[in-house]
Amino acid sequence: MSISRPASAELAATPARPITFPLDTPPTSGEIIEVAPGILWARLALPFRLNHVNIFLIEDGDGYAAVDTGIADERTKEAWQALLAGPLKGKRLTRLIVTHHHPDHIGLAGWLCSQFDIPLLTSQTGFLACNNISLSPNALGADAFRAFYRAHGMDQQTAEMVSTQGNYYLRMVTPLPLTFFRLVAGEKLKIGARVFDILSGDGHAPEQIMLYDASAKLLLAADQVLARITPNVSVWAVEPDGDPLGLYTRSLRAIAASLPEDTYVLPGHELPFYGLHTRIAEILAHHEERCELILSAVRERAMTVADLVPVLFPRQLDPHQMSFAFSETHAHVNLLIHRENLVQEQDADGISRLVLARR
Numbered sequence: 001m002s003i004s005r006p007a008s009a010e011l012a013a014t015p016a017r018p019i020t021f022p023l024d025t026p027p028t029s030g031e032i033i034e035v036a037p038g039i040l041w042a043r044l045a046l047p048f049r050l051n052h053v054n055i056f057l058i059e060d061g062d063g064y065a066a067v068d069t070g071i072a073d074e075r076t077k078e079a080w081q082a083l084l085a086g087p088l089k090g091k092r093l094t095r096l097i098v099t100h101h102h103p104d105h106i107g108l109a110g111w112l113c114s115q116f117d118i119p120l121l122t123s124q125t126g127f128l129a130c131n132n133i134s135l136s137p138n139a140l141g142a143d144a145f146r147a148f149y150r151a152h153g154m155d156q157q158t159a160e161m162v163s164t165q166g167n168y169y170l171r172m173v174t175p176l177p178l179t180f181f182r183l184v185a186g187e188k189l190k191i192g193a194r195v196f197d198i199l200s201g202d203g204h205a206p207e208q209i210m211l212y213d214a215s216a217k218l219l220l221a222a223d224q225v226l227a228r229i230t231p232n233v234s235v236w237a238v239e240p241d242g243d244p245l246g247l248y249t250r251s252l253r254a255i256a257a258s259l260p261e262d263t264y265v266l267p268g269h270e271l272p273f274y275g276l277h278t279r280i281a282e283i284l285a286h287h288e289e290r291c292e293l294i295l296s297a298v299r300e301r302a303m304t305v306a307d308l309v310p311v312l313f314p315r316q317l318d319p320h321q322m323s324f325a326f327s328e329t330h331a332h333v334n335l336l337i338h339r340e341n342l343v344q345e346q347d348a349d350g351i352s353r354l355v356l357a358r359r
């Protein structure tokens with residue numbers, strides 16, 4: 001976000017508007033729903049537990065600017081072609097806006113841009129982050145990164161999985177175009193008759209782009225605020241002391257402080273909704289509860305990040321879920337270290353355990 005003032009006071013003072021969903025049924029495959037004048041909503045399938053990503057098409061002269069892409073597989077390419085041959089027949093894509101570098105949002109960017117000869121618009125960090133992984137997919141397998149996970153108590157199998165995630169990413173992303181148009185927070189972007197404020201937020205993905213049309217009070221929120229699920233916020237080995245959850249909560253407060261509570265939110269997953277401030281307050285409370293759980297557990301005994309995973313995720317996890325749960329737990333731990341509630345102590349074997357900070 002371009003505006004960053006602490007908003008706890010504003011949050012508390014705002015009368016809560018409940019979360020409501022103006023549309024209760026999402027578009028089916030090949031279908032398009034107009035969610036606001038000149039803004040179309042479609043869905044693409046994902047082969048994950050979260051089984052879809054929303055894409056939006058914004059009227060832009062004689063065509064539509066597309067927002068996000070789905071992952072790079074045949075099914076998604078066919079879905080795009082079906083949309084253009086079906087509900088979008090006679091219209092062209094004018095440009096592609098990508099909100100962040102996760103595969104479900106950027107996966108087909110290279111293909112769409114070359115197939116339809118359109119420019120890519122995204123944040124500098126989104127562009128570089130995608131290229132960084134794509135050009136060096138084995139980097140996460142470096143010994144130093146494995147050692148980081150092992151030092152925080154991660155088991156061998158999960159450490160192996162996390163270390164090869166770059167290759168997994170590569171299978172879901174087509175190579176990006178060589179050039180892009182940089183979207184910068186604080187600037188404006190004109191699309192057709194609408195003028196959007198460009199916002200960016202960190203925590204879920206660095207410099208994730210959101211677009212806000214102030215005259216319509218309409219926010220394309222990407223994954224920063226979702227109605228029911230909380231977006232993944234993770235510490236990665238490349239930035240071991242990073243505080244993505246601190247960045248994320250700061251971004252949420254800035255959104256609540258600067259956007260009205262009757263903003264219509266068009267998110268990257270699930271249904272469009274009203275109740276932005278209520279949802280932000282819920283997400284902030286959710287993360288505070290998790291921080292409290294960690295502090296109570298560490299009050300009993302010193303614990304590694306791995307020891308803390310079942311405190312936050314009591315159910316049985318497969319290695320894939322474990323890698324996300326681990327990194328998400330780590331994000332809470334690093335927030336508590338930044339707040340000086342926890343400190344890290346290393347034993348003779350190099351294992352890091354968390355203890356309460358002495359006051």
Ligand SMILES: [Zn+2]
Nearest residue numbers: 100102205223
């Ligand atoms: Zn994402």
